[in-house]
Amino acid sequence: MGLHAHIGSQVFVAGFFTQAVEALAPFVNELGLPELSIGGGIGVAYVEGEEAPSITEWGDVVRAACADAGITARVSAEPGRSIAAQAGLTVYRVGTIKDVPGIRTFVACDGGFIDNPRPALYGSGYETFLPQAVAADRTETVRLVGKHCESGDVLVPEARVPAGLAVGDLIATPVTGAYGRTMGSNYNSLGRPAVVFVRDGQARVVIRRETDQDLLATDVG
Numbered sequence: 364m365g366l367h368a369h370i371g372s373q374v375f376v377a378g379f380f381t382q383a384v385e386a387l388a389p390f391v392n393e394l395g396l397p398e399l400s401i402g403g404g405i406g407v408a409y410v411e412g413e414e415a416p417s418i419t420e421w422g423d424v425v426r427a428a429c430a431d432a433g434i435t436a437r438v439s440a441e442p443g444r445s446i447a448a449q450a451g452l453t454v455y456r457v458g459t460i461k462d463v464p465g466i467r468t469f470v471a472c473d474g475g476f477i478d479n480p481r482p483a484l485y486g487s488g489y490e491t492f493l494p495q496a497v498a499a500d501r502t503e504t505v506r507l508v509g510k511h512c513e514s515g516d517v518l519v520p521e522a523r524v525p526a527g528l529a530v531g532d533l534i535a536t537p538v539t540g541a542y543g544r545t546m547g548s549n550y551n552s553l554g555r556p557a558v559v560f561v562r563d564g565q566a567r568v569v570i571r572r573e574t575d576q577d578l579l580a581t582d583v584g
């Protein structure tokens with residue numbers, strides 16, 4: 364049918380897709396294949412200082428590369444993260460704050476690696492902000508951790524937050540719309556949180572919070 368490549372994920376340099384097209388084009392053209400898929404992998408910015416190409420910039424680069432390489436095959440792509448990641452954020456409630464003098468302040472929340480395993484799996488970075496004070500200066504650095512009773516349950520090792528963060532406050536990590544829930548688990552038999560779509564001040568639950576009954580649903584005896 365054609366050729367497919369997925370050159371990697373979190374690709375911040377659109378020109379790397381040009382290199383992929385250049386590598387694949389001779390095969391597609393010489394074999395007269397009807398399709399070339401250039402995979403996904405367009406990066407998204409998670410933390411301050413990261414810059415990613417927009418989907419438009421990436422599309423322009425891919426189209427130009429295909430034109431230059433004389434591709435007449437149908438060109439398809441499989442972007443995942445770049446579509447969904449920035450559409451989502453995760454909202455946690457602060458459960459405990461523990462200051463260890465001279466070491467750090469731990470802020471434990473009601474989620475963790477069951478809703479976002481990426482930091483624990485491979486050290487992915489996230490920013491933090493308080494929904495009740497979105498524009499506030501984030502002058503304090505704390506360690507945002509989960510509730511799953513494991514030393515690896517760290518969501519944001521160096522989370523910047525405004526002064527005065529208190530138990531019961533909401534704290535959010537943006538850019539969790541991709542590879543968060545889909546990689547989540549029921550670790551320690553805990554239910555996963557709800558997914559809520561929000562637009563123009565209107566909210567609707569699209570996936571409800573898991574219940575104990577859900578967790579027992581596959582038990583047969």
Ligand SMILES: Cc1ncc(COP(=O)(O)O)c(C=O)c1O
Nearest residue numbers: 369372403404405441442443444
């Ligand atoms: C074959 C293939 N296509 C597309 C994707 C989507 O990647 P991304 O979400 O980085 O765009 C992946 C992710 O691993 C993949 O393995």
